[in-house]
Amino acid sequence: MHNIWSFLTSRTKKQKRVIGIFLLIFFLGIFLRTYHFHDWLMIREDQSRDASLVSRIVQGGEKWPLIGPFMSYSGEGAHSEENAFHIGPIYYYFQILSAKVFGDYPDKLAYPDVFFGILTIPLLFFFLRNYFTRSISLGVTSLFAFSAYFVQYARFAWNTNLIPFFVLLFLFSLHRLLGKSEKDRWVPALVFGFSFGVGIQLHVITMAIFFITSFCVVLFLLKNQSLRWKEWTLIFLLVCFLNTAQIVSELQTNFSNTKTLLISTSKNNPRSLGTLVRNDLNCHMEAYAYFLSSYGGNRCAYNLFDISTYRINKNPLESVVSLVTLIFSLFGSLFLFRYVRDEKEREKKYFLYLVIVYTSIAFFVMLPLSRSHLSDFRYFTSTFFVPFLFLGFLLQCITRRFPGMIRGIFIFGIFLFPLYFSHYQVLYGQFSSLQLKKQTCASHFTTLGELEPVASYIAGNTTGFKEVYVRGDKDLHVIFFPMQYLLGKYGIQAIEMKSTLEVPDKSVPAYLISCRVGWRSQYPYQSIDRFSIFQINSER
Known part of the structure; x- marks a missing residue:
């Protein structure tokens, strides 16, 4: 922690130049992660489900949850929320706090993701500085800042998006616990306890890795007679505090969630060890x-x-x-x-x-x-x-x-430039598609800015109705849950049609959202950007 402070308060000319480059990388990384954040926000079934839960909690309709999102392919029987393993609720808590401070809307619920995504940039630099020079750390960090993959995953709400930050914080603080003297270990212990307590609630994979890694480190410290019980007691108490809700849930349900996890881990894998x-x-x-x-x-x-x-x-x-x-x-x-x-x-x-x-x-x-x-x-x-x-x-x-000039040309020309260019191509393609509002029709990623006008049109066209049938065509099957959430903001309950053109109740308005134009001669429609919204229970 002292190294971070000394870096930020450096006075020499060379150090100021390094800080200047670092800040340039940092702010460019911020720009890529926040540009048109509201309109280009991805929202799908998971995001809509979480947003609906947070809305009910913020409005006082539900208590804060004791467990978090469920893990896909866990438990036994049919894949569902009821019989799956649930991680801790800390991600929901981040979203609830964000909603209370900034407002109850999908882009506000994604603020923790972009916040930790941005903080991962400087944290990676200081993590790399544990071994590399400033120049190498800056060059490598700049690639992460411009990485199209990590830019994308900092621009929407999902519990796994926080993993990079808390992995680095976990390792960074754990390394400090291994190398510092007794008087310097209290701050790393607090940071480690925080990263551990949060990280094990982000995904079952990080939960397993964090527990096993920490156990190995404790064994190493015991072997070297350097385990400080006061610090590790503090870590244990902090982890328990951050996981209080999940502990309470387990006690109330006779450890049903833990049993589900054990069932998942005991499943036989049909593949051979070599495969x-x-x-x-x-x-x-x-x-x-x-x-x-x-x-x-x-x-x-x-x-x-x-x-x-x-x-x-x-x-x-x-x-x-x-x-x-x-x-x-x-x-x-x-x-x-x-x-x-x-x-x-x-x-x-x-x-x-x-x-x-x-x-x-x-x-x-x-x-x-x-x-x-x-x-x-x-x-x-x-x-x-x-x-x-x-x-x-x-x-x-x-x-x-290699010497100075040759070394610089070689490193940039052979290694860094091709990687920068690859990220640029991907980001340019993604941002161009989003700017032209064709991301939803071109892929299965529905965006908030494209869906809001559609929800507004349907809500304005169904005055006096509390229910409405909605469905996307075969290319837009993922659109229902985001539309259900957005229409809920207008006080309208969206019901999904089971078949594209079959309306169970003809007295209730029904809308088919499509990127195609095939039904324009048969049903009244409204064009909004790339969408055609057909009124299925009304014929021309």
Whole structure:
């Protein structure tokens, strides 16, 4: 913590220049994460469900929840909220506090996501400074600040979006607990307790990784007779306090949520151990490359160990990218083990050891989960910092072998510029689509700015009705829940039609929202941006 303060209060000319570059990166990162934040906010079923819950709580209709969002593919039987494992409610609490301070509306509920997303930028810089020089830390941090993936995931409300910040805070404070003298450990202990208490409520994956990592560190401290019971007692009490609601819920329900988690972990995986290891390695390496470059899709392809992937006549660019991904992860891992072997400075050695322990635990936690329906890269954000560390190792190796001017040209031209350009292409495409209001029709990501005029039109056209049938066509099936929430703000209950053109009650207004124009000759309609809103129970 002292290092952060000394950096911010530096007086020398060189240090002021570094601070200037740091602030430029920071403010550009803020701009990318907040530009047109309201209109371009993604809102889907999860966001609509959470927003409805928060509204009821803020308006006094419900008490603060004791448990948080449910985890997909947990529990047994049919996939539903009732029989799934629920994480802690801290994410809901962040949203409720934001709603009380700024207002009860979807963009306000996403303020915690953008806030922690922005704070992750400087935190990553200080995390990297545990081992790298300022120049390397700045260069690597700038890539994270401009990463299209992390820009996107800071621009809407989802509990997993907070994981990068609390992972870094967890590791940063844990490293301070390992390396500081007794009198300097109280602040790191408080920060660690906070990050631990919040992080285990963001996802079951971080919960498992945080618990196992902390247990390993405690064993290490006991072995070296350096465990300070006062600090760890404080950590334990703070974690319990932050998880009080979940503890109360477990006591009230005879630990039903814990039993559900145990059922989930005891499920047999039909895949062999070799297949799971291969899938796990594939996904980690693919995710690392995507976090660093934003190139390709955001799901695992499971093809890095498939020899057919590297046939140039198949797809030259994809073959080269797959090969680079494989080589980058391999050399990054080799650099990590080499530097931890050669490092003489105690705190830096502890830092590298902590990274190895944490990432190894993350790999084994993800091993039984290495299945196709868990192939989205968001499941791997608990180790998002690894490719940035690997890049730092590579840049450090280059800086030690080449002189100043040649080194700068080589690093920027070969490594950084292609990555910046890749992020620029993705961000330009995303922002252009959002600016032209065609994001919802071009993908399954519905945005607040596109849906608000539609909800306003339906509400204004159904005066005197408390109910209305609503449905999106086959390309817009995800539109119902956001529309249900937005129409609820007008005091109108939206009911989903089970079939595109079948209205159960002809006396109730019914609307079909489509990006197509096929029914314009049959039903009255209103065009709003890219949408056509058809009045299904009225014929021309």
